[in-house]
Amino acid sequence: MSATSxxxxxxxxxxxxxxxxxxxxxxxxxxxLCWHGAIESGRIFHSRSGKGLAPWLAKQGYDVFVADQxxxxxxxxxxxRGVDLGQTDVIREEIPATIEACLHLANARRLHVITHxxxxxxxxxxxxxxxxxxxxxxSQAYFGTKxxxxxxxxxxxxxxxxxxxxxxxxxxxxxxxLPARAMRWGSDDEYAGSHRQGVAWVxxxxxxxxxxxxxxxxxLASGGLPxxxxxxxxxxxxxxxxxxxxxxxxxxGPHTQRLVRLGIANGLSRDYGHLDMLTHPQAIIEIYPLxxxxxxxxxxxxxx
Numbered sequence: 509m510s511a512t513s514x515x516x517x518x519x520x521x522x523x524x525x526x527x528x529x530x531x532x533x534x535x536x537x538x539x540x541l542c543w544h545g546a547i548e549s550g551r552i553f554h555s556r557s558g559k560g561l562a563p564w565l566a567k568q569g570y571d572v573f574v575a576d577q578x579x580x581x582x583x584x585x586x587x588x589r590g591v592d593l594g595q596t597d598v599i600r601e602e603i604p605a606t607i608e609a610c611l612h613l614a615n616a617r618r619l620h621v622i623t624h625x626x627x628x629x630x631x632x633x634x635x636x637x638x639x640x641x642x643x644x645x646x647s648q649a650y651f652g653t654k655x656x657x658x659x660x661x662x663x664x665x666x667x668x669x670x671x672x673x674x675x676x677x678x679x680x681x682x683x684x685x686l687p688a689r690a691m692r693w694g695s696d697d698e699y700a701g702s703h704r705q706g707v708a709w710v711x712x713x714x715x716x717x718x719x720x721x722x723x724x725x726x727x728l729a730s731g732g733l734p735x736x737x738x739x740x741x742x743x744x745x746x747x748x749x750x751x752x753x754x755x756x757x758x759x760x761g762p763h764t765q766r767l768v769r770l771g772i773a774n775g776l777s778r779d780y781g782h783l784d785m786l787t788h789p790q791a792i793i794e795i796y797p798l799x800x801x802x803x804x805x806x807x808x809x810x811x812x
Contacts, residue, residue: 547694589684594701628653652748742771
């Protein structure tokens with residue numbers, strides 16, 4: 509089964525979210541929205557050569573939409589000094605608008621959501637703030653998603669404490685945004701506001717919005733998330749440590765969930781890390797089918 513791709517734009521009050529759609533051959537098994545994390549774009553889900561989870565799911569029969577948040581890839585506005593956007597804007601505007609746009613384009617009532625890393629924190633926050641959005645989500649799969657980082661490893665001390673919380677704020681103040689590409693930290697730069705808010709949440713602190721004090725943890729305590737598959741790399745020692753992923757799953761309130769540690773101990777060929785759980789050639793054989801099975805298992809009759 510082959511898939512074709514097309515591009516769409518979700519216009520917002522300032523700038524736009526770009527969406528790449530991978531359309532399957534009929535019949536369609538369901539609709540999927542993919543949401544990336546910090547200092548990256550939707551490319552984590554699809555390569556220029558047509559590989560990745562998004563085109564793979566389309567070949568399995570899913571209508572797949574991959575978002576590029578504002579400031580990522582070609583989605584305007586680019587990060588720059590004076591651009592006053594942050595993760596609150598993603599939570600309150602980008603995610604709800606993109607979900608509605610994808611449902612409209614697919615002529616569907618509900619969809620599945622797949623995220624990577626910090627993207628899961630943003631989506632979960634949006635679902636906490638807007639309970640009506642939860643009714644539009646069939647199920648979810650979160651790859652390497654954590655919020656606060658409490659695991660004690662040398663990688664955590666280097667990547668989180670020294671680089672993300674120490675060096676990055678200096679670079680952000682100098683440039684007016686986080687120049688992640690120039691620093692060879694990620695595939696895309698980050699708005700100053702997004703990084704500032706993200707640093708606050710990575711610390712062992714309350715899951716509360718810095719702008720209006722909205723308590724996301726309290727909001728999710730009643731109802732929780734839609735059924736969610738939490739995937740953690742056994743070789744991820746900082747950006748999505750299995751202990752931090754498990755802690756985030758508990759923080760998201762009561763919900764149908766499964767936590768899978770992606771490694772040799774669970775019968776896989778290798779211990780996966782934060783990125784290669786999506787990009788390694790073996791992931792196509794060992795991990796992608798886990799996601800497909802989860803989406804299928806939680807679809808209602810007539811809704812894959």
